[in-house]
Amino acid sequence: MMVLSRWKVIVVLAALLFGILFTLPNVLPASVRESLPPFLPKKTLNLGLDLQGGSYLLLEVDTAALQKEKATNLVEDVRKILRDQQISIGDVQQTATSVSVRIPDPAQRSAAQSALSRQLPQPLKNGAGTDLTVSRQGDDRIRLAFTEQGMNEQAISAVDQSIEIIRRRVDELGTKEPAITKQGANRIVVQAPGESDPEKLKEVIGQTAKLTFQMVDTSVSLQDAAAGRLPPGSELLPSLDKYQPAYVVRRRAEVSGEMLTDARQVNNPQTGASEVSIRFNSQGARRFGDITTKNVGKPFAIVLDGKVISAPNINSPITGGQGVITGSFTVESANNLAILLRAGALPAPLKVEEQRTVGAELGADAVEAGKISTIVGFVSILVFMLLAYGFLFGGISVIALLVNGLMIIAAMSATQATLTLPGIAGLILTLAVAVDANVLIYERMRDEVRAGRPLLSAMDAGFSRAMETIIDANLTTLIAAAIMFFFGAGPVRGFAWTLSIGVFTSVLTAVLVTQVLLALWYRSARPKTLPIL
Numbered sequence: 001m002m003v004l005s006r007w008k009v010i011v012v013l014a015a016l017l018f019g020i021l022f023t024l025p026n027v028l029p030a031s032v033r034e035s036l037p038p039f040l041p042k043k044t045l046n047l048g049l050d051l052q053g054g055s056y057l058l059l060e061v062d063t064a065a066l067q068k069e070k071a072t073n074l075v076e077d078v079r080k081i082l083r084d085q086q087i088s089i090g091d092v093q094q095t096a097t098s099v100s101v102r103i104p105d106p107a108q109r110s111a112a113q114s115a116l117s118r119q120l121p122q123p124l125k126n127g128a129g130t131d132l133t134v135s136r137q138g139d140d141r142i143r144l145a146f147t148e149q150g151m152n153e154q155a156i157s158a159v160d161q162s163i164e165i166i167r168r169r170v171d172e173l174g175t176k177e178p179a180i181t182k183q184g185a186n187r188i189v190v191q192a193p194g195e196s197d198p199e200k201l202k203e204v205i206g207q208t209a210k211l212t213f214q215m216v217d218t219s220v221s222l223q224d225a226a227a228g229r230l231p232p233g234s235e236l237l238p239s240l241d242k243y244q245p246a247y248v249v250r251r252r253a254e255v256s257g258e259m260l261t262d263a264r265q266v267n268n269p270q271t272g273a274s275e276v277s278i279r280f281n282s283q284g285a286r287r288f289g290d291i292t293t294k295n296v297g298k299p300f301a302i303v304l305d306g307k308v309i310s311a312p313n314i315n316s317p318i319t320g321g322q323g324v325i326t327g328s329f330t331v332e333s334a335n336n337l338a339i340l341l342r343a344g345a346l347p348a349p350l351k352v353e354e355q356r357t358v359g360a361e362l363g364a365d366a367v368e369a370g371k372i373s374t375i376v377g378f379v380s381i382l383v384f385m386l387l388a389y390g391f392l393f394g395g396i397s398v399i400a401l402l403v404n405g406l407m408i409i410a411a412m413s414a415t416q417a418t419l420t421l422p423g424i425a426g427l428i429l430t431l432a433v434a435v436d437a438n439v440l441i442y443e444r445m446r447d448e449v450r451a452g453r454p455l456l457s458a459m460d461a462g463f464s465r466a467m468e469t470i471i472d473a474n475l476t477t478l479i480a481a482a483i484m485f486f487f488g489a490g491p492v493r494g495f496a497w498t499l500s501i502g503v504f505t506s507v508l509t510a511v512l513v514t515q516v517l518l519a520l521w522y523r524s525a526r527p528k529t530l531p532i533l
Contacts, residue, residue: 215250278322
């Protein structure tokens with residue numbers, strides 16, 4: 001263990017360089033950071049809501065309203081399908097979870113049930129059935145009822161979709177690292193650091209995303225368009241896909257997002273490739289069918305909030321209200337695109353359950369208190385280690401502690417992990433227990449020397465025999481931190497994240513940095529006795 005290996009020296013120097021490079025932006029003025037070369041890190045610590053101040057909203061997705069809307073749309077779909085089949089219908093009754101329709105002509109009832117069963121039920125994502133059942137009710141009615149699994153899937157999808165919409169809405173404010181998390185089955189917590197006006201936040205979140213389908217104008221190059229030479233009726237829009245940075249599209253929106261009723265990731269049954277299936281209401285289906293029939297072989301753009309998110313080619317007319325968007329999709333990217341398409345509008349109303357503003361003054365006070373606590377804790381450890389183990393061994397532990405602090409700040413800056421007030425507590429706790437490993441190692445060295453071992457052998461045994469205890473202690477701390485991170489929320493996760501980073505850096509610095517420094521000391525001084533006896 002005391003052999004001064006080259007790889008140990010390289011690891012220590014790399015850790016030190018990493019700590020300095022990624023910590024430095026935190027102490028530089030913004031103007032200096034911006035002038036740094038591109039290859040140098042510029043990110044600073046990301047302060048959480050409780051440190052920076054900002055707005056907090058607790059929102060609840062009204063899934064009951066969502067279910068009512070689904071039932072209303074189902075009525076329209078039933079009417080359209082039966083009308084297309086030239087089946088006469090009687091009265092239609094609607095509840096929150098079902099729709100029933102009367103078919104006056106007995107000869108048409110089987111055909112009506114067959115058409116509705118074939119076109120309306122959609123398979124669940126888990127493959128366990130469909131979201132809708134179609135059955136006979138009495139002698140002359142057909143009943144369509146949402147299954148419990150289908151309603152649960154719709155509610156989960158609505159909350160996920162709302163989170164995606166809210167995230168994009170909050171991003172438009174320029175808020176850095178907003179925390180938008182799901183709480184329970186249908187609640188969403190929005191924490192926007194630096195956003196001091198929750199009313200403005202609510203207004204932005206409540207906006208409806210604008211989704212349109214527009215034809216791509218291929219008569220002009222991007223260079224000409226960028227130079228302002230645009231044909232009449234066309235516009236240049238930035239792109240979010242990987243194929244090109246912008247598209248020239250016709251200003252006229254052929255189909256709007258209000259006509260889109262569903263979009264989801266599917267797998268092509270022949271190739272297995274991931275695609276995005278889209279579905280329109282009756283009006284959208286008719287307009288989409290007309291447009292795609294007239295423009296086979298041409299690209300059309302899916303535009304969300306003035307940005308092209310996809311521009312596929314029309315391979316064949318898309319009639320019947322359903323289509324498939326193909327491309328170089330992975331399952332994840334196709335699912336994300338489906339979420340974006342569905343995110344054209346909030347799927348259900350959001351009710352504000354709680355709103356509050358965290359003042360910047362409170363955050364500034366917390367930061368100042370955290371600084372004082374960290375300094376007091378560090379000085380206390382410094383004094384203790386110097387008194388207990390002298391200037392040499394105590395000083396080496398303090399140097400390792402400083403490197404540990406640098407690495408924690410650097411790691412949090414590099415990963416943009418949010419530092420919260422509990423996170424500061426985790427930071428102080430990590431620094432306080434970081435020297436525990438050194439205490440274990442030093443005490444083991446003392447025991448080995450007192451047992452009659454030669455100095456070098458005792459020092460080596462101090463590291464090797466203490467290592468098992470150090471690993472056990474830090475592993476249990478890491479497990480506790482992991483449990484807090486995965487099952488906690490907000491500040492608890494910030495504390496767990498800081499603690500987890502601290503565990504790794506503490507083991508690295510307390511063992512490896514200390515070992516390299518002691519090996520350098522031993523090689524240069526060739527001591528005969530242990531200074532801490």
